[in-house]
Amino acid sequence: MEPGGRRRREQQQRLRRPRQEAAGYYRDHRVPQRMEEALNALFPQRPADLYGELANYFSKFSKAPVICKLVGRKVLDGLGQPALEVEIYCTVKNYEKRICSTVISSHSQIPENALPETTEADEQGRNDSVNTAVEWVNEPLNTMLRDLEPTDQCKVDKMLGEYFTKKLEEKKELQKQEEEDAEATLALTSCTPSVTSLPGKKKAAKPGKKGAVAERMIPPAEPAESVLCGSLAIAGTSLAIARAGATISHIPLYLHIALLKHDQDSPKEMTLPLPMVTLLNCEKISPAKLKLVKEVMLIPPVQLSLKQPRALKRISHLGCLITGWDNLEQPLLLMQTACNNIGLELGTDVYLAINCAAHELMDYAKGKYEILTGTFKSPDEIVEIYVELINKFPFIIALIDPLRKEDRQQWSDICCALGSKCYLIAEDAATYISKLKTDQNINVPMCSGVVLKYINQTKVSDLIELTGLLDGQRHITILGSPDGESSDDSLVDLAVGVGARFIKLGGLSRGERVTKYNRLLAIEEELAKNRTLREANLEFIAFAEESQSEKQLSDVIPPPKQDSLPPQ
Structure with missing residues (x-):
């Protein structure tokens, strides 16, 4: 050939x-x-x-989109504080495509009247936490979640939880090693003769001498839960995956959350959370005299549309007017007069809520709350003040943090006295979702409900599970935002998706807060157009009288009898 x-x-x-x-x-x-x-x-x-x-x-014959890349980035929130942005990229029809991003702010527990050095240390800690969170997202989480489907929220959250547990154990091992090294160093120096008297050291008080001791023993404040540096990456990534899953499924985020909560059964009707609109931010530092009130919030009635914004001047970072008062009745009388002047009647057309933030008022030397400058009241006395306040101003339908979470006896007393007249809400006790659930119970004092915040290592699955448990135990759920806010409006979708009764977003000013109110308006319009909007239902809880022996530290709300609000 x-x-x-x-x-x-x-x-x-x-x-x-x-x-x-x-x-x-x-x-x-x-x-x-x-x-x-x-x-x-x-x-x-x-x-x-x-x-x-x-x-x-x-x-419809193409493969399901999968995660191909996570990008973490350090950005700034509305107060100029560091925040975390998480971007999700997916492989869609053989192409890499940016799907969405979320921004989550770092959370601070520092009160308004903190010392400058404490505030500076807190800012440094938040900055370090965000930097570490960015590293977590860009390196280990990016590799760990690659090739997973963004619609599989449970699997993603499980992996995120396992990673967080691993990092927490590593931190504990490191702390244990540091303690052992410190003990070894102390043992080496223990042979040095001790000085019997150090210059400047205070002498012990003589027997019988009156000292600055608490007049009555009160439960000490529980130590603040330590936050693992970088844990913000867990919450940010979980929320970003949820938003990516909603985008891939071509449905709004709130409906995606509702489907996750109800095991993919689409709810026939959905209820919008009522906004708690902050109108007054009462300063707790000098020269203001009143300390018992931190925020005065307006709550619209269930029949009213949300489209009623009003502009304010001298705006705080909460998006509301900054004021200072001499007594407790002044801001309430002002609100009453202002409403009358525009033709609204408090208790019929609108209601009020007060954020007391009582955990910031305790003087541990005296064992009492400083409700006014130089005026101190015991926990029992402060319960009587609230009872008198609600009886005099019945248009107040919610008290947030009226007591410290450690004063469980007084929580029980105030619930029995006022539970059928207003909501008694715990916010400080519910800051960390990871500590709330214990053996299918809600580990908070007796209360009408809690304020949940999506922060730190919280995952979307945790929020869904906990709100389901709260619903089963007749607590109401309020979703709140941290003081440092970004323009990310995912919190509103979370509140609608989990069926929260209220949403606490601050005032109707500042872009990062108005953005969320605008999102609430858009969801209201969409649900009304689809005829799936159900009117909210406000019902108070009448707590049963309990014997002294039944009032234990692990009180959980008993099955309540419910009383409705007065007819509109």
Whole structure:
């Protein structure tokens, strides 16, 4: 055989091979058959954009999008404090595509009247936490979540929880090693003769001498839960995955959350959380005299649409007016007069709520709350003040943090006295979602409900599980935002999706807060258009009287009898 003929045949075989492989590929994937089915289905419709219709038809045969990249970035919130942004990229139809991003602010427990050095240390800690969170997102979490489907929220949150547990154990081991090293160092120096008297050391008080001791023993404040540096990455990534899952599924985030909560059963109706609109921010530092009130909030009635914004001046970071008062009645009388002047009646057209933030008022040397500058009241006395306040101003339908979480006896007393007249809400006791759930019970004092904040290592699955447990025990859920806020409006979708009774977002000013109110308006309009909007229902809880022996530290709300608000 001639060499030239062999070369020609080999060349022809090389040319035929790609066509044969392509034919086999199309045969294996039934492309001609599906193309014929698509054309037959579209023929009666005569679409103007045939290629677009074909693209939509074949898109249902494509593989589900998977996560291909996470990007963490340090950004600033509305107060200029560091915050974490998490971007999600997915492989969609063989292309890498940016799906969404979320921004989550770092949380601070520092009160308004903290010392400058304490505030500076807190800012440094938040900065370090965000930097570490960015590293977690860009390196280990990016690798760990790659190739997972963003719609599989449970699997993603499980992996995030395992990673956080691992980092927490590593921190404990490091602390243990540091303690052992410190003990070893102390043992080496223990042979040094001790000094019997140090200059400047205070002498012990003589027996019988009156000292600055508490007049009555009160439960000490529980130590603040330590926050693992970088834990913000867990909350930010979980929320970003939830938003990516909603985007991939072509549904709003609030509906995606509702489907996760109800095991993919679409709710027939949904209720919007009522906004607690902060109108007054009462300063707790000099020269203001009143300390018992931190915020005065307006609550619209259930029949009223949310579209009633009003502008304010001298705005604080909470988006509301900053004021200072001499007594407790002044801000309430002002609100009453202002409402009367615009034709609204408190208790009928609108209601008020007060954030007391009592945990910031305790003077541990005296064992009493400083409700006014120089005026101190015991926990029992402060319960009597609240009872008198609600009886005098019945349009107040919610008290937030009226007592410290450690004063469980007084929580029980105030619930029995006022539970049928207003909501008694715990916010400080419910800051960390990870500590709230214990053996299918809510580990907080007796109360009407809690304020939940999506912070630190919280995951979307944790929030869904806890709100389901709260619903089962007749607590109401309020979703709140930290003081440092970004313009990310995911919190509103979370509140609607989990069925929160209220949402606490601050005042109707500052862009990062108004953005969330605008999102609430958009969801209200969408649900009303789809005829799936159900009117909210406000019912107080009448707590049963309990014997002294039943009032234990682990009180959980008993099955309540419910009394409705006065008819509108």
